Amino acid sequence: TLASGFEEEIDQITDILKSARMMVFSATINESMMPFIKKYMPNNKLIDIKNDNNLQIEHFWIPLKHKSRDERLLELMNIINPYLCIIFCNKKENVLHVAQFLRQNKISCIEIHGDLDKRNRRQVLREVESLKYQYIVASDLASRGIDIDGVSHIINYEIPRDFEFYLHRSGRTGRMNYTGIVYSFFDELDNEYLNNLSAKGIKPVYKDIKNGELVDAKERESRKNRVRPMNEKVKQAIKFVPKSDKVKPGYKKKRQEKIKKITKKLYQEEARKNFFRSKKHD
Template identity: 45%
Template sequence: MKQNNFERFQLNDYIIDAVKSLGFDKPTEIQERVLPSVLKGTSLIGQSQTGTGKTHSYLLPIMNKLDASKDEVQAIISAPTRELANQIYKEALKIAEHFPKENPLNVRCYIGGTDKQRVIDKLKSQPQLVIGTPGRIKDLVEDGALQVFSATVLVVDEADLMLDMGFIEDVDKFASRMAQHIQMLVFSATIPEKLKPFLKKYMENPKHVHVDPKQATAVNIEHVLVPLRHRDKIQLLHDLAVQYNPYLAIIFTNTKKMADKVADALIEKGLRVGRIHGDLSPRDRKKMMKQINSLDYQYIVATDLAARGIDIEGVSHIINYELPSDLDFYIHRTGRTARAGYSGIAATIYDISDEDALNRLEKMGVVFKDVDLQNGEWMEIDERNKRKNRKRQESSIDTKAKSLASTNKKHAKVKPGYKKKFQRQVEDIKKRERRLKNKSK
């Protein structure tokens, strides 16, 4: 019988059974590097892009070490958003199903927007694994309902987003009540300077695992650039959306206000559009996610929170209505499509002001295809860089012409009409340069 590649990590049989049921055969790069360290009890900081198998890189070894016979909290996994916490919880439940029937594992998810008193009433028996958002976990700990003094493992997922959302202080409040020596696992796309004091407080010489992607984005994503060219942006977006006719598309904006504006405009034009951003109430957000999963919408307008905190299945297209100011978010956004071996399209509407950002994305390894939508048909157009290089060459000819002309005039006396003659001379030199260039071609 073919050996599963995860067996060499010496995981418990029921964890190996879970791995097989999940369809995992070979560990991803981050799993290869994180799994052994977590099993050894090493604290670490992991950096990797979305879709690399990060969640299971810590879930599998943590759950392998849990003792289901002890009614005490042993590990806590914190995530910045309710959606991400729920996503991790669902994956943990899939693994927990394979624990021995006589000794089942108690996994609980604690997030905001739920009845806190009902949660407290159910905490008479403590779960072995806690997953949730920092604010709710902190509240339960401070109320004395959740007893974390026995917990020796803490995961801080999407730590840079936690910092942006102001949740690191909440994590600090319950982390300080955990066991004296804890194993901390921090996962973050970037490690901002303001995050370092928190890391230093709980981690001594942590292992750093930085998985550089072989390329910036998934292999099966086609990155498309569509120029705005003084057209109405909402109308162009509508035309792109209709032309693509996606299974499910996420349209990204940078602000909640813009998300609402775009969603309202597309709904007015007759499209089935949902929206996800921070201003939705917990109830509305839960309802929206249910409708999205039921495929009630063909398009979702979202802010970057969705790119980092929500896993939506079946996304065939990403459309960037606006490029993010932090270009790492471009990778997170486009990582929502082309998952699980499928292909996807990431289209970006751009203007001249986006030129610098596009150049930086190309340096990060993103390869763009230049297209335009004209009269309802896709047309391949000249590459941006080709046009830019042509302008640069013309500028060079112009400079050379002026230089030559000014040299010729250097010692000449200034006579009436010299400006017109000088201009004609510049034009003649430019024409000669172009003729020579064309001949050489």
């Protein structure tokens, strides 16, 4: 709710209930919630039910390598044969795009996103439970708000913006003593994200797709010559997004998104200049 733009409404309610005992429950508590908790729960006690990352879930990361996400997705789907797979996208528009793309390639699927009303959502779940579909294309609504049994595979068409959503997505599989597999596509701009995953105890295995097969790939850290230039671009991007004196819930996430967008534009501009520079020498 805090991340959905209801900060002011919550602020008004909590201001009325100052004498009430307040409790906050969440599968994950990220940094954006801390200003709220410190403001209204200054003497808070944290009860953390420790749960090691599911060892029954394997995390495979596949580089895009200048290919489109659609190309990589189709390559991967020609290799795997899941019992039930959820393909996660960050936006509803991308959910619709991926679903249409799969159907164009004669792959049957169904989509779930926030614009579906309850009746249509229940209909989708009934069809999924009857095993009518092998693939579900979904927004993060399905990572938290909907319970789907029997998910054997997860594909992150796009990496979720928040680490917590990566956990929620991964948590759709590997349940009830079954194993699960999570595939994620990444590019060089995701190095910091991958470092954070490793720091949180998730150890991704790097794979590549060659000749229609999944093969082991070199460790990302060994490619330092490709990581170093990115850091310079990030430094340039940070200059365009100065820090604000007034910090609201979700500020850090929004700032990181802006930095990432600007960094990507800087790379695109550099690639464009290099292209025209090479044309002059031809």
